[in-house]
Amino acid sequence: MDGRGMGGPRGDLSRPATGAGDVIATMTGFARTLRAAGVDAGPERLQAMVAALDHLDVLDPRDVYWAGRLTLCADPDDLPRYDRCFAAYFSGETARPGRPPPPTVIVRHVAVPVTASGDRDTRDEEPTDDVHTATASAVEVLRHRDVSGLSPAERAEVNRLIALLDASTELRxxxxxxxxxxxxxxxxxxxxxxxxxxxxxxxxxxxxxxxxPRRVVLLVDVSGSMTPYADALLRFAHAAMRSGARTTEVFSVGTRLTRLTSELRHRVPDLAMTAASDAIPDWSGGTRLGEELKEFLDRFGQRGMARGAIVVIASDGWERGDAGLLGEQMARLHRLAHRVVWANPHKARPGYEPLTGGMVAALPHIDDFVAGHSADALAELAEVIGAVRRRSPVIGAGRDERNRGA
Known part of the structure; x- marks a missing residue:
């Protein structure tokens, strides 16, 4: 293993390591933390994890996570404990050359019950599940928070959660x-x-x-009224691109239609967001959903991109143009697509009713009407795309199946 080690003795991936010894020390401390939480992470399993990391990228938290999960866990009951310990023990990752620094993990302030320096052995001590439970609870609460009211540190953690979503689509x-x-x-x-x-x-x-895989097309509203949510929705689109790069298309809508598929192909979320931001000329502008949807159908959808696809429109429905035109184009899209999903961040607010002109015109042609205001709501949207939990149509139940896409 080379000198790009995991980090210091507390598993802090933001500090550079000096050699393979740092990796072994970090993993030893992590195994002790798991044993303190009740996971039988013995020396043999620890050696298996270190051997697995020789063939993986130790700077990638996902590689480290799966290497440990597949070698250190021996029972289904170990999995939730492993997740809690991993979240509490590791606080980030070392940035690669040319890569922007990763988001700060919000749970870094939680006291880890053991250290990797070997100063004490906790195998005979009582488990400290309460510490890890508190950590997991904080992350779980954050999953349900509206992204429009997050602090920078909380937003960074939510961005990390969004990047881990699996938005792979159903098979046709x-x-x-x-x-x-x-x-x-x-x-x-x-x-x-x-x-x-x-x-x-x-x-x-x-x-x-x-x-x-069925094609997925995402139309993300980047107008002024959607500014608090546009970044999170575009990050969700990036996660969908990673899940199905060849079958996913992404556009931004506002006063202009902009294709963002190539910009969001970057593997690193922050680089992809920077490229997308540079490509969008109408960020925080007005909203002309009807005109932009017509342009999408004329240029791309009618020619095949929307046929048989799952089309996701992420917008609050504030239409500045002709709401009648939006209704006509939604009906046209409804006939072409396999499924039409609308994600409105305001849907989760107490007492919300879809009374705006754009939503009133669009609702009769929507199959799934979901929220997109939080990490948990975006995970629900990923389930809808992947048909993990199929719903009956929200509105427009009288669709003629013969008019639907293949």
């Missing part, structure tokens, strides 16, 4: 066929095999429809 049946153990008889392959074997029938070949 393709028209193309592929060899399969069962299904439709593949006569051509069967006959060819028969001829190669001198006329002896030894096997019947079959084929079935290939399944491929």
């Amino acid at each position: 049946r393709s028209r193309r066929l592929t060899p399969a153990p069962s299904g439709r008889l593949d006569q051509a392959r069967t006959v060819r095999t028969l001829l190669r074997r001198g006329g002896e029938v030894s096997r019947l070949h079959h084929r079935a429809h290939r399944r491929k």
Whole structure:
């Protein structure tokens, strides 16, 4: 293992390490923390984790997380304890050359019950689950906080949670066929095999429809009224791009339609957000959803991008233009898309009613109406996209299935 170690004795990834010894010391302290919490992270499992890190990037928290989870946990009950200990023990990551510094983790102030310096052994001490439970509770509370009222440190932690979301989409049946153990008889392959074997029938070949991820299109409102939420929604779009880069398209809408797919292909969220911000010419401007949706359908949607796709519109519905035009284009989109999802951050507010002109015009053509105001709400949006929890249509239940996309 090279000298890009994990960090100092408390697992602080923001401080550079001097060699492999730092990594081993850090991992030893982490294993002791796990043992104090009741996880049987013995020496053999610790050696397995260190060996796994030899083949991974020790500067990537996700690599370290999964290396430890797959080697140090032996029972399903260990998983929640492992998550709590990992959140409490590690406070960040060392920035790579050319990479912006990572967000500060909000739980860094929590006292860790053991250290990695080896000054005391806590295997015989009582578990300190209360410390880790308090840490997990703080993160859980933050998951439900409205992103418009967060402090910079809290926003950085929420951004980290959003970056970990899995927004992979559901699978759809393709028209193309592929060899399969069962299904439709593949006569051509069967006959060819028969001829190669001198006329002896030894096997019947079959084929079935290939399944491929369904396309996802995200239209994110970046107008002035959506300024407190636009950054979080674009970060969610970046997470969706990572989950399905080849089947995901992202646009910003306001007074202009801007395609952000190439800008959000950056693997590092902060670099992707910087590129997207530079590409958006109408940030915090007005809102002309009807005109921008018409432009999207004329240039991209009607030609195939929206056909059979899951289209997500993230907006508060404050339409400055013609609400009637928005209603017409939503009906057009409804006929093309497989599913239309609208994420309105104001939906979570007590007593909210969709009374704005844009929402009134759009609601009859929406399949799922969700909030997008917090990390937990964005996780719910990811579930809707992935069809993990399928809902019945919120509005517009009379859709003619023959008019829906494949």
